[in-house]
Amino acid sequence: xxxxxxxxxxxxxxxxxxxxxxxxxxxxxxxxxxxxxxxxxxxxxxxxxxxxxxxxxxxxxxxxxxxxxxxxxxxxxxxxxxxxxxxxxxxxxxxxxxxxxxxxxxxxxxxxxxxxxxxxxxxxxxxxxxxxxxxxxxxxxxxxxxxxxxxxxxxxxxxxxxxxxxxxxxxxxxxxxxxxxxxxxxxxxxxxxxxxxxxxxxxxxxxxxxxxxxxxxxxxxxxxxxxxxxxxxxxxxxxxxxxxxxxxxxxxxxxxxxxxxxxxxxxxxxxxxxxxxxxxxxxxxxxxxxxxxxxxxxxxxxxxxxxxxxxxxxxxxxxxxxxxxxxxxxxxxxxxxxxxxxxxxxxxxxxxxxxxxxxxxxxxxxxxxxxxxxxxxxxxxx
Amino acid sequence: xxxxxxxxxxxxxxxxxxxxxxxxxxxxxxxxxxxxxxxxxxxxxxxxxxxxxxxxxxxxxxxxxxxxxxxxxxxxxxxxxxxxxxxxxxxxxxxxxxxxxxxxxxxxxxxxxxxxxxxxxxxxxxxxxxxxxxxxxxxxxxxxxxxxxxxxxxxxxxxxxxxxxxxxxxxxxxxxxxxxxxxxxxxxxxxxxxxxxxxxxxxxxxxxxxxxxxxxxxxxxxxxxxxxxxxxxxxxxxxxxxxxxxxxxxxxxxxxxxxxxxxxxxxxxxxxxxxxxxxxxxxx
Numbered sequence: 001x002x003x004x005x006x007x008x009x010x011x012x013x014x015x016x017x018x019x020x021x022x023x024x025x026x027x028x029x030x031x032x033x034x035x036x037x038x039x040x041x042x043x044x045x046x047x048x049x050x051x052x053x054x055x056x057x058x059x060x061x062x063x064x065x066x067x068x069x070x071x072x073x074x075x076x077x078x079x080x081x082x083x084x085x086x087x088x089x090x091x092x093x094x095x096x097x098x099x100x101x102x103x104x105x106x107x108x109x110x111x112x113x114x115x116x117x118x119x120x121x122x123x124x125x126x127x128x129x130x131x132x133x134x135x136x137x138x139x140x141x142x143x144x145x146x147x148x149x150x151x152x153x154x155x156x157x158x159x160x161x162x163x164x165x166x167x168x169x170x171x172x173x174x175x176x177x178x179x180x181x182x183x184x185x186x187x188x189x190x191x192x193x194x195x196x197x198x199x200x201x202x203x204x205x206x207x208x209x210x211x212x213x214x215x216x217x218x219x220x221x222x223x224x225x226x227x228x229x230x231x232x233x234x235x236x237x238x239x240x241x242x243x244x245x246x247x248x249x250x251x252x253x254x255x256x257x258x259x260x261x262x263x264x265x266x267x268x269x270x271x272x273x274x275x276x277x278x279x280x281x282x283x284x285x286x287x288x289x290x291x292x293x294x295x296x297x298x299x300x301x302x303x304x305x306x307x308x309x310x311x312x313x314x315x316x317x318x319x320x321x322x323x324x325x326x327x328x329x330x331x332x333x334x335x336x337x338x339x340x341x342x343x344x345x346x347x348x349x350x351x352x353x354x355x356x357x358x359x360x361x362x363x364x365x366x367x368x369x370x371x372x373x374x375x376x377x378x379x380x381x382x
Numbered sequence: 383x384x385x386x387x388x389x390x391x392x393x394x395x396x397x398x399x400x401x402x403x404x405x406x407x408x409x410x411x412x413x414x415x416x417x418x419x420x421x422x423x424x425x426x427x428x429x430x431x432x433x434x435x436x437x438x439x440x441x442x443x444x445x446x447x448x449x450x451x452x453x454x455x456x457x458x459x460x461x462x463x464x465x466x467x468x469x470x471x472x473x474x475x476x477x478x479x480x481x482x483x484x485x486x487x488x489x490x491x492x493x494x495x496x497x498x499x500x501x502x503x504x505x506x507x508x509x510x511x512x513x514x515x516x517x518x519x520x521x522x523x524x525x526x527x528x529x530x531x532x533x534x535x536x537x538x539x540x541x542x543x544x545x546x547x548x549x550x551x552x553x554x555x556x557x558x559x560x561x562x563x564x565x566x567x568x569x570x571x572x573x574x575x576x577x578x579x580x581x582x583x584x585x586x587x588x589x590x591x592x593x594x595x596x597x598x599x600x601x602x603x604x605x606x607x608x609x610x611x612x613x614x615x616x617x618x619x620x621x622x623x624x625x626x627x628x629x630x631x632x633x634x635x636x637x638x639x640x641x642x643x644x645x646x647x648x649x650x651x652x653x654x655x656x657x658x659x660x661x662x663x664x665x666x
Contacts, residue, residue, distance in 0.1 A: 104398035104481025142632040278636030285441035292441040310466045320665030335642030
């Protein structure tokens, strides 16, 4: 390894188009945040002006607003409702095409076409969320070939955060605001230039093609201090110290009733969560009933049918479902995958229509309240 | 048949299977004897008693159903299916010669190796007996390798008693006891009246030598296991087969969770001490 200035390059904001073109030349469809209907969503972009230049997001529990600042910042918007999740774990994934035949039927796998997609503007929390999904879909007992096919084609251009939202708590989750792994290129926007680092062979290859000048120690230092300030400015945090056990023990806590009184079971938190992976499989036969498509769709533990089992619902109440979601996200996820299911992006707080905030709920649940002990929940003698 | 990490095999692929026989067990319950159509798949298919398949009806969908036939004859797959929902209703219309789909086998089965040389106490309730029937048949085919067998089976009404001939057959076997009970008997009922846990009083148990296989409603497990534990059987010698909504069979869809477990891959058969704290919790 050389000095920092040998591994860090500088890209003037006015040259940003060169990065987009270099990615296109390598065969990538370039995707970035774009303003749409008061929010930002991932769209295919062709020029820098497609990006949300001069926009900034304000996020609070149950509230998302874009405001125009008039600055030249390209990445003033921290994030929209989408994480990287839809790129690899598609919201709607046809799995099989099934056709009637003389022996019953034949099935063929409908794998997604391999596509090279470069995503510009992924944040540290998004990369952390993707790493959690990789653990689930690629590194567990079974490897999901659909996820794998989509994941393979991704080139990730991350952006280090230099501004925290009031809903952010990645610093306490140790997932951000600086990206540490899982990126091909990482950018830090410092006034009218970008500090650029490569995080993979593909990233180094692309970076060398751009022949950018090395970054000055000053720029590197300034970028670092802005990221650190961003971490310090975070007002929310989550303390996982006593998890998973403490949350398991809070199963009968009165707070569940209280939060269930506010929760609408709308599923928003699970849809915007970068790690939620529940899905259902739907069968759609054609009109002739000779062909049928087996499709995977995102599901949510807040949906009615999630806990359904032959005529009975294991989780009939909103209380049951909120408890399922939070206990899974923050506790049982650790037992299942060796990592928390929360990366601290704060999306579930912002996009909850009633502003339920898990960084408030967890401490409340871990504070002794009206709580019956687990032992009393066990049925002893008949 | 299903390959694990690193394989290119797609765990979602459904394999057609011909219905060789449809055996009526009760008004709304049939056992389907299936044979996989593809020669290669059939040759590779292996399963353990207590494992399940996702059974698919063309154009309708899949349901998780345990395999009740003998693991040593994996070319024939028996599934006992009760008509309760959308998919099982469609399956009920099928006749021999028609096809179902199979994806599997999935999950952890009964600890039949560990049970060798020990007395086996089987406690079942209602339709819960289906997943354990394969285990009982397995033991009977290797009868000399096991100690005494006690089968305690409870039903709500005599109408719910399936596999009558099998119970009669097992009852006549040496060193085997079969005790039946019904909550709501009718005039023809010749056995015990009450819940299955009451049958414990009528059997002698050598706690150090006994392994327990339990299948049925969770309330039966929660009430029954503490009684057995008081008679000296450790929780680590009790295995229960649990049910949750299973859609994918591979631990990815999230529906079958019970606490930290995905019952489709960590279960459905679980050692009691691992699930004790989750049984009976509302919403888990």
